[in-house]
Amino acid sequence: MKHVHAPNLMINGRFLGRRATGVDRFAFETLRALDQLIELRDPRVAGLRTEIIVPEALAALPNPFRHVGLRASGKGGGLRWEQFALPQAARGRLLLNLCNSGPLLYRRQITVLHDAAPARVPESYSRSFVAWYRLMAPRIGRVSQRVITVSEFSRRELSAAYRIPPGKIGVVPESGEHMLRVQQDEGGVAIALNQRPFVLAVGSLNRHKNFQLVADAARLIGDAQFDIVVVGGGDARVYGTGQDALPAFVKHLGYVSDGELAALYRRAACFVYPSRYEGFGLPPVEALALGCPVVASRLPAVQEACGDAVLYTSPDDPAELARLLERITSDRALRASLRERGRARTAELTWCATATRLIEEISPWLM
Numbered sequence: 001m002k003h004v005h006a007p008n009l010m011i012n013g014r015f016l017g018r019r020a021t022g023v024d025r026f027a028f029e030t031l032r033a034l035d036q037l038i039e040l041r042d043p044r045v046a047g048l049r050t051e052i053i054v055p056e057a058l059a060a061l062p063n064p065f066r067h068v069g070l071r072a073s074g075k076g077g078g079l080r081w082e083q084f085a086l087p088q089a090a091r092g093r094l095l096l097n098l099c100n101s102g103p104l105l106y107r108r109q110i111t112v113l114h115d116a117a118p119a120r121v122p123e124s125y126s127r128s129f130v131a132w133y134r135l136m137a138p139r140i141g142r143v144s145q146r147v148i149t150v151s152e153f154s155r156r157e158l159s160a161a162y163r164i165p166p167g168k169i170g171v172v173p174e175s176g177e178h179m180l181r182v183q184q185d186e187g188g189v190a191i192a193l194n195q196r197p198f199v200l201a202v203g204s205l206n207r208h209k210n211f212q213l214v215a216d217a218a219r220l221i222g223d224a225q226f227d228i229v230v231v232g233g234g235d236a237r238v239y240g241t242g243q244d245a246l247p248a249f250v251k252h253l254g255y256v257s258d259g260e261l262a263a264l265y266r267r268a269a270c271f272v273y274p275s276r277y278e279g280f281g282l283p284p285v286e287a288l289a290l291g292c293p294v295v296a297s298r299l300p301a302v303q304e305a306c307g308d309a310v311l312y313t314s315p316d317d318p319a320e321l322a323r324l325l326e327r328i329t330s331d332r333a334l335r336a337s338l339r340e341r342g343r344a345r346t347a348e349l350t351w352c353a354t355a356t357r358l359i360e361e362i363s364p365w366l367m
Helices: 022-037 077-088 127-143 152-162 177-181 213-222 258-267 284-287 300-309 318-330 332-348 351-365
Strands: 011-014 050-054 067-073 096-097 109-112 147-148 167-170 200-204 227-232 250-254 272-274 294-297 310-311
Touching: 011 077, 022 050, 022 109, 022 177, 022 284, 022 351, 050 077, 077 096, 096 318, 096 351, 109 351, 147 152, 147 351, 152 167, 152 300, 167 200, 167 351, 177 258, 177 284, 200 258, 200 318, 213 227, 227 258, 227 300, 272 284, 272 318, 284 294, 284 300, 294 300, 294 318, 300 332, 310 318, 318 332
Parallel strands: 011 050, 011 096, 050 067, 096 109, 109 147, 147 167, 200 227, 200 272, 227 250, 272 294, 294 310
Antiparallel strands: none
16 A cells, blocks of 8 residues: 555564564554554544565565555565664654564664563573573663563563663553454364363473473373363473373374364363463463463463463462362363353453554654
């Protein structure tokens, strides 16, 4: 779409050129909701003219939005493009970075920093990544005119870890609503769906995701009346061999598509989220959006996101998790109550609300 006037908000489009992660999901869905607000001529976006800037290598990329422009500018890609070509392309206009990083020498920018995980759980990342964040995040916090994050917990963490004044940080929550658009696919996961009741877990090699807790709880349960279905990465150190091997009722599916994951969420007795550190906790919110009861670690950010809609467990107590799994799989009334609370909670967490809050946060700089 061609704009009659020059855009007054430029968006860092580096994320469009890579395989989507959680922060990329936030960026895409927030822009999608913003596009819809412009389509509906919502007064909150009156006069807003936006353009995403991507590297020239992505010039052939189709624009997924109707009212948000897309322009290719600058050679190279990745970090180098973001630091050198992007500031030139923005040309002094307000630049919005949605995915944790931005140019270190550009003053007219607003940056979304999702959490302080590289500082708080460095063992989950490469040394070079941790070193870059140690340099980049405090600098971005100083140079950006406003910093946005996704929970009050993350606001406190960013302030403590990267010395960003709390008053400079705004909070914009996320949503799991995008899962409702996913076309359900039961074909590839029929094995899991046709058996006994099952608990869904995501296996992760990332240490702070703490899949070990699920493995330890499974070993304590003994002869379970349900299966534990694990999707995602598997690690022999977690699964164990010989006497340490997981019980037969733990089924590992490996990688599944979004459609298959949606089918599993909808049919699971519950979803387990044993993480040790989160800035928001998107997977439990996605599960709630699809009517799946949740057992999650008692973490400030997850409690903030999910409220009373989930059952909480200690990330360090496999016996507590084992008891909760046995209880939730055998109590239909409890599952129904959790689904009801989940529906109420996710009705408040929409991407439209996210986009609206974001525009409210950045509007003082949109001159």
